[in-house]
Amino acid sequence: MEELWGRHVALSELSEHARRQLKKEMIKSEQAVFLRGNHVHCRRCGSVTTAKVAHLPLSADAKPRYFCPACLIMGRMCTQTALFHLPSPVKSSPAPATSAPASVLSWQGRLTAAQMRVSRQLCENTVKPHLVWAVTGAGKTEMLFPLIDEVLSKGGRVAFVSPRVDVCREIAPRLKDAFEKVPQLLLHGGSEEKYRFTPLIVCTTHQLLRFKDAFELVIVDEVDAFPFAGDEMLAFGVKKAVKSAGRIVYLSATPSKEMLQQTKSGELALSLLPARFHRKPLPQPQFIWLNKWEAAIEKAKLPQRLQKRIKKLVENGPLLIFCPEIRHLEAVAHWIKRKLPDYKSAWVYSGDAKRKEKVAALRRGELEILITTTILERGVTFSGVSVLVLGANHRVFNTASLLQILGRVGRKVENLAGEVIFVHDGQTRAMTEVKGQVRYLNQKAGEEGLLDELSDV
Ligand SMILES: [Zn+2]
Known part of the structure; x- marks a missing residue:
C-alpha cells in the first residue's frame, strides 16, 4: 500500500490496484467535508465555509449535501467523499551512533563559507520552523543539500515545494543531479507523471493538500510569492503534510514583514545570507x-x-x-x-x-x-x-x-x-x-566580510 503512505486522497485519486487493496484490507476512511453548526469544514484543506455558500442541490435521497469551495480547483470534496490515509511505516530503531548513515548526496560542488554557515544552522535546528532569507543570486538551493542529505540518508522523506510551477520545473532536474540515486517525483497540476511513493518529491504548494503526516522535511521556496503569500489554505497544507516531529524550512529573497516579525518574536528561526555568490553588492535603484x-x-x-x-x-x-x-x-x-x-x-x-x-x-x-x-x-x-x-x-x-x-x-x-x-x-x-533594504543587505554583507569590495552607490 505504498501508494497511500502519507497521502490524503479520495478513491477517485487512487489507482485501480490501490482501490482493490483498500477493499481487501478494509482500510478506514474519514468524511472529507462535514457540517458543524452553520459551517462546513474541510479535512483536506482546513477551510471553513458558511453552509449557505457550500450547499449542493438535494440528492435523490433528499439528504442535504455540502462541498468545499476553497479547494475545488483540486477536485471536489463533499460530504459524500471519503478521504483515505495510511501513515508511513515507522523506520526500525535508529542505528547505533557509531555507524553514521551513508550520504546520498552526489553533488560535487562546494559551499562558500557563508553558505556553509547557513547550512550548519539549518542542520542544527530541529525544533522550530526556519526562514532562510537569502538575497537573489545567493545560491540558496545548494545550501539545503546537506540538510536534505541528512534527512534522506536516515530514511526520511523530503518535499521541495513552491507556489510557482516554473520554479518546481527548474528545481527538479537540479535535485535529480544532486541526489542521483534517490527516486524523485515532480508533481503539479499539469504534470504527466502518475503519483508513486518516492523519498524525494518536488511539487507545487497546492499538491501538498493531498498529503498528511508524510514528510520529515518540507522546504517551501518563494514563500512570499503568489499564491502562497497570505493564503491560509496553502499554509495549512504545509503543516498537514509535515510529520509532527518534522521540519519546515521557508526560503525567500524578499520575506514579508509578518515573517520577519515572527523571527523577532522567536516563532521562526532566521538565517540571513546578505551577499550574492559572486561577492558583489546588490545594485541600488x-x-x-x-x-x-x-x-x-x-x-x-x-x-x-x-x-x-x-x-x-x-x-x-x-x-x-x-x-x-x-x-x-x-x-x-x-x-x-x-x-x-x-x-x-x-x-x-x-x-x-x-x-x-x-x-x-x-x-x-x-x-x-x-x-x-x-x-x-x-x-x-x-x-x-x-x-x-x-x-x-x-x-x-x-x-x-x-x-x-x-x-x-x-x-x-x-x-x-x-x-x-x-x-x-x-x-x-x-x-x-x-x-533601505538594499543598503541594509549590502552593509550587512560588508560587515560579515562577504563582499570583495564595498559598494560605492
Ligand atoms: Zn477543502
Missing part, C-alpha cells in the same frame, strides 16, 4: 521623475531624455522594461519601435503563447528590449541585463516585487554592467523600502 507617466504612455509621448537613457542602457546589454498593466505594453512597444527602430524589441505577458521563445530570444541576443509585466520579476536570469520600471509607484509594484525585479540585475559575475531604474511620479513607501 536610480529614481527618475516622469510627470504623469500613465498619460505619457497612453499618448505614446515619452520624453526624449527617457529615450536617450534607454538607448544608453541597451548599448550595455539586454533591457527589461516592466510595465504595471498589460494594456501599457503595446503602447510602450509602439513608442520604442517608432523612436528606436534600430533595436530589436518585443513585448510579453502571462497568456502569451510565445512567452518562452521571447525570453530565450532576449537571452540569445536576438532581442535587445523586452517589455513585460511582473511575470518576469522572478526566476529569469540574463547576463548583463538592465531593468527599467515604468510607473514604479503603481500599486502592483510592492516592495517584494521591486526587490525581485532589482534582483535580475548583476547576477552573472562576468557581466555586472546592468542598471536599475525606477521611473515614477511620486515616491511610494515600497520604493523607499527597496532603497
Whole structure:
C-alpha cells in the first residue's frame, strides 16, 4: 500500500490496484467535508465555509449535501467523499551512533563559507520552523543539500515545494543531479507523471493538500510569492503534510514583514545570507521623475531624455522594461519601435503563447528590449541585463516585487554592467523600502566580510 503512505486522497485519486487493496484490507476512511453548526469544514484543506455558500442541490435521497469551495480547483470534496490515509511505516530503531548513515548526496560542488554557515544552522535546528532569507543570486538551493542529505540518508522523506510551477520545473532536474540515486517525483497540476511513493518529491504548494503526516522535511521556496503569500489554505497544507516531529524550512529573497516579525518574536528561526555568490553588492535603484507617466504612455509621448537613457542602457546589454498593466505594453512597444527602430524589441505577458521563445530570444541576443509585466520579476536570469520600471509607484509594484525585479540585475559575475531604474511620479513607501533594504543587505554583507569590495552607490 505504498501508494497511500502519507497521502490524503479520495478513491477517485487512487489507482485501480490501490482501490482493490483498500477493499481487501478494509482500510478506514474519514468524511472529507462535514457540517458543524452553520459551517462546513474541510479535512483536506482546513477551510471553513458558511453552509449557505457550500450547499449542493438535494440528492435523490433528499439528504442535504455540502462541498468545499476553497479547494475545488483540486477536485471536489463533499460530504459524500471519503478521504483515505495510511501513515508511513515507522523506520526500525535508529542505528547505533557509531555507524553514521551513508550520504546520498552526489553533488560535487562546494559551499562558500557563508553558505556553509547557513547550512550548519539549518542542520542544527530541529525544533522550530526556519526562514532562510537569502538575497537573489545567493545560491540558496545548494545550501539545503546537506540538510536534505541528512534527512534522506536516515530514511526520511523530503518535499521541495513552491507556489510557482516554473520554479518546481527548474528545481527538479537540479535535485535529480544532486541526489542521483534517490527516486524523485515532480508533481503539479499539469504534470504527466502518475503519483508513486518516492523519498524525494518536488511539487507545487497546492499538491501538498493531498498529503498528511508524510514528510520529515518540507522546504517551501518563494514563500512570499503568489499564491502562497497570505493564503491560509496553502499554509495549512504545509503543516498537514509535515510529520509532527518534522521540519519546515521557508526560503525567500524578499520575506514579508509578518515573517520577519515572527523571527523577532522567536516563532521562526532566521538565517540571513546578505551577499550574492559572486561577492558583489546588490545594485541600488536610480529614481527618475516622469510627470504623469500613465498619460505619457497612453499618448505614446515619452520624453526624449527617457529615450536617450534607454538607448544608453541597451548599448550595455539586454533591457527589461516592466510595465504595471498589460494594456501599457503595446503602447510602450509602439513608442520604442517608432523612436528606436534600430533595436530589436518585443513585448510579453502571462497568456502569451510565445512567452518562452521571447525570453530565450532576449537571452540569445536576438532581442535587445523586452517589455513585460511582473511575470518576469522572478526566476529569469540574463547576463548583463538592465531593468527599467515604468510607473514604479503603481500599486502592483510592492516592495517584494521591486526587490525581485532589482534582483535580475548583476547576477552573472562576468557581466555586472546592468542598471536599475525606477521611473515614477511620486515616491511610494515600497520604493523607499527597496532603497533601505538594499543598503541594509549590502552593509550587512560588508560587515560579515562577504563582499570583495564595498559598494560605492
Ligand atoms: Zn477543502
